[in-house]
Amino acid sequence: MKLVTFRKTREPSAHFGAVWRDRILSFGDLQKKSSKSFPWLADMGSYLSRLPASESAAREILEWADGHFFDLSETEKLRFDEVKFLPPVPAPAALIDFALSPRHLENSLKTLLRYEYPWWSRWLIERTVRNGMKKRTRAGTLPYYKGNHQSLIGDGEETSWPSYTCYLDIEPELAFVTGTPDAPIAGFTILNDWSARDVQWPEIVGLGLTRSKDFDRGNGLGPFLVTPEEIQNPRALKVSVRIGDRAVWEGNTSGYSHSPEEALQYLRSIFNPAPGTVIGMGTIAGCCGLDRDEWIKPGDRIEITLEGLGTLHQLVPQKALDFGLSPWRRR
Numbered sequence: 001m002k003l004v005t006f007r008k009t010r011e012p013s014a015h016f017g018a019v020w021r022d023r024i025l026s027f028g029d030l031q032k033k034s035s036k037s038f039p040w041l042a043d044m045g046s047y048l049s050r051l052p053a054s055e056s057a058a059r060e061i062l063e064w065a066d067g068h069f070f071d072l073s074e075t076e077k078l079r080f081d082e083v084k085f086l087p088p089v090p091a092p093a094a095l096i097d098f099a100l101s102p103r104h105l106e107n108s109l110k111t112l113l114r115y116e117y118p119w120w121s122r123w124l125i126e127r128t129v130r131n132g133m134k135k136r137t138r139a140g141t142l143p144y145y146k147g148n149h150q151s152l153i154g155d156g157e158e159t160s161w162p163s164y165t166c167y168l169d170i171e172p173e174l175a176f177v178t179g180t181p182d183a184p185i186a187g188f189t190i191l192n193d194w195s196a197r198d199v200q201w202p203e204i205v206g207l208g209l210t211r212s213k214d215f216d217r218g219n220g221l222g223p224f225l226v227t228p229e230e231i232q233n234p235r236a237l238k239v240s241v242r243i244g245d246r247a248v249w250e251g252n253t254s255g256y257s258h259s260p261e262e263a264l265q266y267l268r269s270i271f272n273p274a275p276g277t278v279i280g281m282g283t284i285a286g287c288c289g290l291d292r293d294e295w296i297k298p299g300d301r302i303e304i305t306l307e308g309l310g311t312l313h314q315l316v317p318q319k320a321l322d323f324g325l326s327p328w329r330r331r
Contacts, residue, residue, distance in 0.1 A: 001058060002224040002310070003187065005044050005090050005154075006083040008075075014086055016043045019224065020062055021069060023077040030061045033076065034068070044089050044225070048275040051183035055227065085155035088189055088225040089177055093274035095147035095219065097173070097193060098263055100256045103285035105133070111290050115328045116201050142258065142266045147193065148214040149278065155223040158315035161298065162215045165196035166326035168316070169290055171283040172241055172304045174234060174253050176260045177225060178277040185260060187227045188234060190304055190312040191280045192220030197290050198328045220304075220314045221278065231308050234260055241287045242303040243296060251284040253306070295331065 002019040008026075017026040027041040038057040040050035047054040065072065099105060109129060113122045136143065153159060161168050171193035179186035193213065200212035231237070239251040258266075263281065267273055287304075289295045296302070302314040 001055075001062070001227045001230070003044070003047070003058070003088060003227070004083075004224055005086045005088050007086065008078065009082050009084075014043070014090065016041065016047065018058065018062060020065060021077075023079065024083050025062070025065055025072075025077060027058065027061060029076045030065050033072065034061060034064050036061055036064065045091060045276055048089070048177065048179050048186050051179035051186055051275070055183065085223040087152040087154045087221040088223070089221065089276055089278055090152065091276070092149045092152070092177075092278045093276040095149035095278045095280075096144055096267065096273070097147050097191075097280040097282070098142060098144040098258075099282045100142065100258050100263065101282035101285055102257055103255050104283045104288070104291055107285060107291040108283075108288075111293050112197075112201050112204075114293075115198070142263060144267075145209050145213070147219060147280075149219075151214070151216055151218045152221050153217045153219070153314070154221065156313045156315070157220070158217070158317055159194050159220070160215055160217045161317045161319055162196055162211070164211060165198055166331055167197040167289070167295060167328060169195045169197050170241070170288055170296065170302055170304070170314070171195055172239060172251075172287045172306075173280040173283055174237065174256070174260075174306060174309075175221070175278055175280045176234075176264075178264065178273045178279065179275055184264060185228055186275075187225040188231050188260075188309060189221060189225050189278075190223075190306050190309050191278065192302070192304055192312060192314055193280060193283070194218040194220070195288075195290070198326045220312055222312050223310050226309055237307040237309070239284045239287055239307070240303075240305045242305075244300045244302075246300075247294065249287045249292065251287040253281070253284060255285045256281050 015026040040046045040054040173191040175191035177186045196212045203209050237253040241249040299318045300316040305311040
C-alpha cells in the first residue's frame with residue numbers, strides 16, 4: 001500500500017487515505033460509503049499506533065473499494081492534481097537521522113575540510129577524523145542525531161533559506177517509520193534533510209548539529225508511506241535527483257552500511273522509539289551538494305526520486321542573498 005496524508009482542493013482539513021488504481025482515496029470517505037467503521041483509520045497517528053490491526057483494516061476497506069470502484073463518485077476517487085500531499089506522517093513522535101552512508105561521509109569530509117582549512121593542515125585533520133570513525137565502527141556504534149520533528153514540509157512545498165547560511169543543501173535519504181512491537185517497521189518514505197553547510201563543521205566538532213539542521217521547514221517528507229511488502233530490498237533502490245534543468249545526480253541505497261532492521265535494533269538498545277518515529281538512514285552518496293561541491297541556487301526546483309517510493313518535489317526560495325556573508329569563500 002501507498003498511504004498518504006492529504007488535503008482536497010479548496011478544503012482546509014487533512015485526510016488520511018491511500019493510492020489505489022492511480023487515484024487518491026480517503027479512508028473517511030470509504031467508511032461512510034461502505035458503512036464500515038475503523039476508528040484507527042482516522043489519521044496516520046491512529047494507524048501507526050494500532051498496527052497490525054490497522055493495516056488489516058486498511059486492506060479490507062481498499063478491497064471493498066476495488067469491488068465498488070465505479071460506484072465511487074469523482075470526489076471520492078481523486079486525481080493526483082486534485083490533492084495537496086502533506087507529510088505522510090504529519091506529527092512524528094521524533095525524528096532520528098543516522099549517518100550510515102560511508103561514501104557520503106568521506107566525500108563530505110573532503111569538501112568541508114577544503115572550505116574550512118588551508119591545504120597544509122587538511123591531511124592531519126582528515127586522518128584524525130578517519131581514525132575516530134574507525135574506532136566507532138570497531139565499537140559497534142552507529143552515529144545518529146535528533147532532528148527537528150516539528151519542521152516538516154510535504155511534497156511541492158518550499159523550504160526556508162536561513163539568513164546565516166549561503167550554502168544551503170539537500171540530503172536525500174531513505175527513511176522508515178516505526179510502528180508497534182508486532183509491526184516494527186510501518187513503511188518507507190523519502191526524507192530530504194535540508195542543511196546549512198557553511199555553519200556545519202563547528203557543530204560537528206562541538207556539541208552537535210543545531211543551526212545547520214534545525215531551521216524552520218527544514219525536513220521534507222513524502223509523498224507516500226509505502227508499506228514494507230512493496231519494497232523487497234531497501235538497500236537496492238535506484239535514486240535520482242534533479243536540480244531544475246541544470247543537473248541530474250544519481251545514486252543507490254546499496255551504499256548503506258546497515259539495514260533498517262539493524263538501525264532500529266541499535267536504537268532499541270538505547271531507547272524504545274514510539275510509534276510514528278521517522279528514522280533516516282543517511283544521505284545517499286553522490287546526491288547532495290556537499291558530496292559534489294555543486295550548490296543549489298535560489299528558485300531551484302528539486303525532484304528526489306527513490307525507486308518504489310515516488311518523487312518528492314521541493315522548492316528553494318527565490319529570496320536574493322548576500323553570498324559574501326558566508327564564512328566560506330564567496331559564491
